[in-house]
Each structure stands twice: as structure tokens, then as C-alpha cells.
Amino acid sequence: METESSVIKEAFCQTVTRKKLRTFQVNLGKFCNMRCRHCHVDAGPERSEIMLDSVMDSVIKSLELPGLLELDITGGAPELHPRFLELMHCGIAAGLMVTVRCNLSVLLLPSQSETPAILAANRVKIIASLPCYLEKNVDSQRGEGAFRKSIAALKILNSVGYGRKVPLNLVYNPTGLNLAGNQAKLEEDYKRVLQEEYGIEFHHLFCLHNFPVGRFYEELLGSNRFHEYMQLLLDSYNPKTMEGLMCRDLVSVSWDGFLYDCDFHQMKDLPITFHGSPLRISDLTDLSQASSIQYSSHCLACMAGSGASCGGALV
Ligand code: SF4
Ligand code: SF4
Numbered sequence: 001m002e003t004e005s006s007v008i009k010e011a012f013c014q015t016v017t018r019k020k021l022r023t024f025q026v027n028l029g030k031f032c033n034m035r036c037r038h039c040h041v042d043a044g045p046e047r048s049e050i051m052l053d054s055v056m057d058s059v060i061k062s063l064e065l066p067g068l069l070e071l072d073i074t075g076g077a078p079e080l081h082p083r084f085l086e087l088m089h090c091g092i093a094a095g096l097m098v099t100v101r102c103n104l105s106v107l108l109l110p111s112q113s114e115t116p117a118i119l120a121a122n123r124v125k126i127i128a129s130l131p132c133y134l135e136k137n138v139d140s141q142r143g144e145g146a147f148r149k150s151i152a153a154l155k156i157l158n159s160v161g162y163g164r165k166v167p168l169n170l171v172y173n174p175t176g177l178n179l180a181g182n183q184a185k186l187e188e189d190y191k192r193v194l195q196e197e198y199g200i201e202f203h204h205l206f207c208l209h210n211f212p213v214g215r216f217y218e219e220l221l222g223s224n225r226f227h228e229y230m231q232l233l234l235d236s237y238n239p240k241t242m243e244g245l246m247c248r249d250l251v252s253v254s255w256d257g258f259l260y261d262c263d264f265h266q267m268k269d270l271p272i273t274f275h276g277s278p279l280r281i282s283d284l285t286d287l288s289q290a291s292s293i294q295y296s297s298h299c300l301a302c303m304a305g306s307g308a309s310c311g312g313a314l315v
Contacts, residue, residue, distance in 0.1 A: 004234055005297065012295045012303075015242045021287050022249040023070040025310070026051075026059055027263060028081040029255035033106050036142045038131075038173060040214035040267050043076045050076070055257035056083050058282040063094040065286070072250075072310065074101040074263065079115055092122055099125040101310075104153035105146060120160040125167040127206065127310070128154070133193040137175045154200045163201035171312075173208045177229055179236060179305045180207035183313040206312030209233075211301045213267050233300035241307030244314040247293050257281050261293045263310075264301075270294050 029050035032043035051059075063071060071091035078084055078100060091098040100119065107116055119126065130150050131141050138147035154163075162168040170190065174180055187205035194200040210216045212229060220226040247261040251272070259279045260266040271278035273291045307314030 004237075005300075008234070008237055008300070008303070009295045011239060012242070012299060013292070016245055016248060016293050016295075018287055018290070018293060019249045020067050021065070021251060022068070023072055023246075023251075024059070024062065024068060025072040025074060025250055025252045025263060026087070027252065027254055027266060028073065028075045028078040028084065028087075030076050031080055032076040032103065033080065033109060034077070034103055034142055034146070036103075036146075036215070037219065038141055038210055038216045040211050040216060040264060041076060042214045042267070047076070049255050050081055051083070051255040052257065053083075055253075055255065055281060056087065058257060058280075059253055060087065060090045062281055062284060063090055063096060065284070068094075069097060070099065071096045072099045072101070077103055077106040079106050079112055080109075085115075085118065088119070088122065088124060092124075097125065098122070099127055102126050102128045103142075104128050104130065105142075105149040107153040107156060108149055116156050116160045116162070120157075120162060120166050123166055125169070126157065126162055127169045127171060128157075129171045129173075130154075130190075131171075131173050132175065133190050133197075141173075141175060151198050151200065154194070154202070155198070158199075158201055163203060168202045169204045169206055169312075170202050171206045171208055173210055177225060177232070179209050179232065180308065180313070183207040183306065204312070206310075207306070207308070208310075208312065209301045209304055209308045211264050212298050213264050230297065230300070233304045236304035237300065238303060238305060238307060238315065241303045241314045244307065244309065245302055246309040246311065247302075250310075251287065253281050259284065259290070264298055265294065265296065268296060268298065270296060 030043045030047035031050050035044035132138050135147040190205050220229050252260040252263050252266050254266050257280050259272045
């Protein structure tokens with residue numbers, strides 16, 4: 001395992017270089033109304049880390065960076081940040097495509113009653129996590145009642161135009177220790193079941209493997225299955241995924257203002273550096289000043305099977 005892993009690391013370091021920066025993925029913090037078993041952010045209602053005002057100001061300033069095309073807002077539950085809508089409006093004003101990563105149940109909170117209609121009116125793309133179309137699987141990952149809340153939220157989203165005129169994509173991730181299966185086939189199954197049983201429409205399904213980071217990593221360690229899972233990732237390594245790895249044209253911003261190659265590196269505290277020091281959003285002028293993309297063992301989850309990214313399978 002050791003040798004194979006270093007061969008992959010070497011291939012990664014030679015091939016995975018930065019392209020032109022396209023996407024800012026901004027993580028507004030670890031505060032979330034849910035506490036999912038698989039969460040790589042280790043987010044939850046008890047977490048108090050949310051994006052500081054000074055960092056938010058720097059993020060908003062950086063939306064004008066030349067060549068930037070997309071603002072991808074994530075968390076935690078990003079909708080719960082007091083400046084969430086301001087950030088969204090600034091992204092739109094800067095001419096960016098704005099995406100929000102939504103856990104669905106947050107939309108049922110009284111404070112969020114206006115959010116779906118505001119997002120739809122601004123044609124903000126929603127990518128919503130729904131790890132299965134079966135109630136028991138969703139509830140086992142996300143907590144009792146999570147599936148019913150997700151269905152109720154999806155109905156609200158459909159009622160304001162999501163899944164029809166406004167893009168709504170769902171995210172699947174496996175319940176157990178297996179990798180995500182065939183994305184096109186699973187999308188068909190999701191569409192059939194959600195339409196027939198609940199009358200719900202959506203555009204695309206994105207499949208994501210579970211990353212050995214955060215709570216899923218703790219779970220692997222606790223059940224003594226970490227090495228088994230890493231071996232599965234290693235055995236499933238697919239070099240064709242390298243071309244499309246999201247870290248090549250995305251940069252991830254943390255709640256406290258540091259820059260990372262992706263959200264997973266953020267959770268593992270592997271910042272982008274400049275002359276050996278972690279790079280802050282307030283110091284960013286362009287990414288030519290940044291260190292090269294770092295390899296870590298959890299990168300294998302992006303490169304296993306059909307690959308995985310925030311936009312689903314890669315090949
Ligand atoms: S997986 Fe998403 S919804 Fe669940 S606790 Fe983490 S951030 Fe919140
Ligand atoms: S984990 Fe991050 S840095 Fe590693 S391959 Fe995936 S996107 Fe790139």
C-alpha cells in the first residue's frame with residue numbers, strides 16, 4: 001500500500017497543476033442545524049465558528065478578481081450566516097454564477113421562510129444533499145426525520161421554480177463503506193422514485209464518495225476500518241480523473257480567512273502557502289503567488305472509480 005500510494009502521489013504532483021482560477025468556494029463556517037454522521041466539516045448546532053465580518057469584507061472585495069466565474073457558498077448551513085444574502089447579492093452584482101450548497105432541512109426553519117423565493121428570483125443554483133431516496137438510509141446518516149424534512153423542503157423549492165426553470169441538483173453519497181456507483185443510473189432511479197412517490201423534480205444527481213475527513217474519518221477509526229477504506233480507494237484509483245480535479249480551478253476560503261486547495265484540505269488544515277506562510281484572502285491578488293496543489297491521502301477519494309468532486313463524478 002505504501003509504495004502504490006507514493007506512486008500516485010508522484011503522478012499527482014507532476015500532473016495536478018493549477019489552471020486559471022474559476023471558482024471561489026466560500027465556507028461560511030461550521031454552524032449547522034444538523035449533525036450528520038458523515039460530515040467532513042464536523043459541523044453542528046453546537047459549533048460557533050462562522051465567517052468573521054472582516055473576512056466577509058475581504059471575500060466580497062475579491063469577487064472582482066479577473067477571470068473569476070463562480071461563487072460557490074457552503075458551510076455548515078450557509079443560509080444561517082447573517083450576511084449570507086448580502087454575499088449572494090454581491091456575487092450576482094460581480095457577474096458571477098452563484099451556487100449555494102443546501103442541506104434542505106434548514107429551509108424549514110422559521111427564519112428561512114423567504115429564502116427559497118429570494119434565491120429563485122436571483123436564479124441562484126442550489127446543490128442539495130440527499131444521500132438516498134430511501135427514508136431509512138437518509139435518517140441513518142442525517143438523523144431521525146431528516147428524510148421527511150428534505151422532501152418537504154424539496155416541495156417548497158419546486159413550488160418556487162427550482163428543478164424546473166431554476167437549477168436544482170442533488171448530491172448522493174454512500175451510506176456504508178462502498179464507493180458511489182454509476183451516476184447516470186442512480187440519477188434515473190432518484191428521478192423515478194422522487195417523481196412517482198413525492199412528485200418532486202430536479203435536474204441532476206451528483207455522486208460523491210465519502211472522504212476520510214472529519215466525522216467519517218472518526219467513524220472509520222472508531223470501527224477499526226480506516227485501513228480497509230483506504231485500501232478500497234487505492235485499489236479503485238483511476239488516473240483519468242486527474243484532468244478534472246476541482247482543485248485545479250477552485251480555491252476554498254475558510255470562515256477565518258485562509259485559502260485552501262479545496263474544502264477537504266481546509267478541514268485537514270492544509271492551507272495554501274506563499275513563501276512558507278498560510279495565504280489569507282485579504283492578501284490574495286492572484287493565484288500565481290500560491291504554493292502548488294498539495295497531495296494528501298484523502299485525495300484518493302477524488303481519484304477513485306469515476307472520481308468525485310463538488311460537481312459529481314469526473315469521468
Ligand atoms: S453534512 Fe452538511 S448538513 Fe450535515 S452536519 Fe455537515 S454541514 Fe451540516
Ligand atoms: S482532496 Fe482536494 S486537493 Fe486533493 S484531489 Fe481532491 S480536490 Fe484536489
